[in-house]
Amino acid sequence: MDPNASPHSTGTDGPAPGNGRGNGLALFIIASCQLMVVLDITIVNIALPHIQTALDLSTESLSWVVNAYTLTFGGLLLLGGRTGDILGRKRVFISGVLLFGLASLLGGLAQNSGQLMAARALQGVGGAIASPTALALITTTFREGPARNRAFGVFAAVSAGGGAIGLLAGGLLVEWLDWRWVFFVNVPVALLIAVMARRVLRESERHPGHFDLAGALLGTCGMVALVYGFIRASQDGWSDPLTLGSFGAAVVLLTLFVFNERRSPQPITPLHMFADRNRAGTYGIMLFLACAIFGMFFFLTLFVQNVLGFSPLRAGLAFLPVSVMVAVSATFTSRLLPRFGPKPFMVTGALCCAAGLAWLTRIDVHSTYPDGILGPILVFATGMGMQFVSLTLMALSNVPDRESGAASGLLNSMQQVGGSLGLSILVTVFGTASRNEAKDLAVAFVRGSTPEQKAFFARTHQFPKPWSDLVLTSGVGAAFVAAAAFTLVGALIAVFVIQVRPSDLQRLQGNHTPAGVGGESGG
Numbered sequence: 001m002d003p004n005a006s007p008h009s010t011g012t013d014g015p016a017p018g019n020g021r022g023n024g025l026a027l028f029i030i031a032s033c034q035l036m037v038v039l040d041i042t043i044v045n046i047a048l049p050h051i052q053t054a055l056d057l058s059t060e061s062l063s064w065v066v067n068a069y070t071l072t073f074g075g076l077l078l079l080g081g082r083t084g085d086i087l088g089r090k091r092v093f094i095s096g097v098l099l100f101g102l103a104s105l106l107g108g109l110a111q112n113s114g115q116l117m118a119a120r121a122l123q124g125v126g127g128a129i130a131s132p133t134a135l136a137l138i139t140t141t142f143r144e145g146p147a148r149n150r151a152f153g154v155f156a157a158v159s160a161g162g163g164a165i166g167l168l169a170g171g172l173l174v175e176w177l178d179w180r181w182v183f184f185v186n187v188p189v190a191l192l193i194a195v196m197a198r199r200v201l202r203e204s205e206r207h208p209g210h211f212d213l214a215g216a217l218l219g220t221c222g223m224v225a226l227v228y229g230f231i232r233a234s235q236d237g238w239s240d241p242l243t244l245g246s247f248g249a250a251v252v253l254l255t256l257f258v259f260n261e262r263r264s265p266q267p268i269t270p271l272h273m274f275a276d277r278n279r280a281g282t283y284g285i286m287l288f289l290a291c292a293i294f295g296m297f298f299f300l301t302l303f304v305q306n307v308l309g310f311s312p313l314r315a316g317l318a319f320l321p322v323s324v325m326v327a328v329s330a331t332f333t334s335r336l337l338p339r340f341g342p343k344p345f346m347v348t349g350a351l352c353c354a355a356g357l358a359w360l361t362r363i364d365v366h367s368t369y370p371d372g373i374l375g376p377i378l379v380f381a382t383g384m385g386m387q388f389v390s391l392t393l394m395a396l397s398n399v400p401d402r403e404s405g406a407a408s409g410l411l412n413s414m415q416q417v418g419g420s421l422g423l424s425i426l427v428t429v430f431g432t433a434s435r436n437e438a439k440d441l442a443v444a445f446v447r448g449s450t451p452e453q454k455a456f457f458a459r460t461h462q463f464p465k466p467w468s469d470l471v472l473t474s475g476v477g478a479a480f481v482a483a484a485a486f487t488l489v490g491a492l493i494a495v496f497v498i499q500v501r502p503s504d505l506q507r508l509q510g511n512h513t514p515a516g517v518g519g520e521s522g523g
Helices: 021-043 045-055 059-087 089-109 113-139 146-176 186-200 213-236 241-263 271-275 277-306 312-318 320-340 343-360 369-395 401-448 451-460 467-496 502-508
Strands: none
Touching: 021 045, 021 059, 021 089, 021 113, 021 146, 021 186, 045 059, 045 113, 045 146, 045 277, 045 312, 059 089, 059 113, 059 213, 059 277, 059 401, 089 113, 089 186, 113 146, 113 401, 146 312, 146 320, 146 369, 213 241, 213 401, 241 271, 271 277, 277 312, 277 343, 277 369, 277 401, 277 467, 312 320, 320 343, 320 369, 343 369, 343 467, 369 401, 401 467
């Protein structure tokens, strides 16, 4: 696809594809939307201890504050991408942004856990509409080659670094205001993005088609059942009837999902996208990378606040180096990628992520931020920057205009679904290791605790400090071992599946044949 040769605009507003100042403003709007959507995952993370206290949630239940958002986000991303292809990306983009802002307002006003979970799920719907449309808008705004490479580099840096920015912003809001403001802050931002998008962005061509609602519902419900099964197992064991029933329901729903997609004339998940080994490998790497990323932020946030005693603001500042390193790594990668291709950065990035997580497994109750956390998260962030740029470019390489929304939605879906699934698995690992550690400490607690500490345990069924720190740290360390294994699987996929062809390098350098004209299969 060459958007410069065939703009296919249905409107007259907004810049034409090119490299001028109008496109710079368009990229700012698109990146701002992606920052808001991605940032929301971790801006809430920093408030989790406060939400847990206010609503009296266990660690397993607390993970649903994250998963209620990411599951609806990931499960409906493909439908959101398809909606932009059919109805026009600009109008769908604006609708998704406004829905996200409304859901954020409801989340800030929530009075109990049920209302909060419902608002988080609605936020996920808004994000699923806006995010894939934003990425697809890049392909209709920038020419394939260096200009689009730079735009994807900015988008990837925002996607990867937005998480750490969210932790900093969340720290400021919780420290100075209240945990509810991690939701309220999205409202004016969403309104501003919507107003600017209406004035600046160019409408895309509308492609005829239908909405695969059955596929969206089957896929989303199947993933919810699967994630619930893992979290239920962490609380009640693998033999619990509800655990087994949840896994059984997940198998049935996801099987029906695949069957539906194979028979649907316009499926929400175009299975032929996986026919290209590079694209299929890219989706697999993103899935396992997201498993590790979500777990790292979730458990480190609990560790630095509950064990190290950091305030929300200090906890947010602790993750600021992640944003800086991701931006540096993404910029470095986007400049060198046209010369060397994406594979070296996929492999090296996955190994850096694995090394950082393996380093984090060494933290204990005596660790400090400088000697136990800073080094590992810098190594991990370097790998994140490499991965996000190379994966984004490879996933959208040589995809026809009519399917760019679906392709971008599938990549984002792998990230969000992988994050939810990975977090649920890591929570299960965390819960098992924590319970084992608690059993080992029981005798020592009975012998060495004060009457006040024993009374606290009788009232809450939880260890007081310092025993609680030992239990939490043991679980966090085990979760990081599993997260490191996820990234190693991604590295293996990069080594043995990804194959960079001369035509791939030519497109990255701006010497390309438009997709669909003598291009590769798999689009």
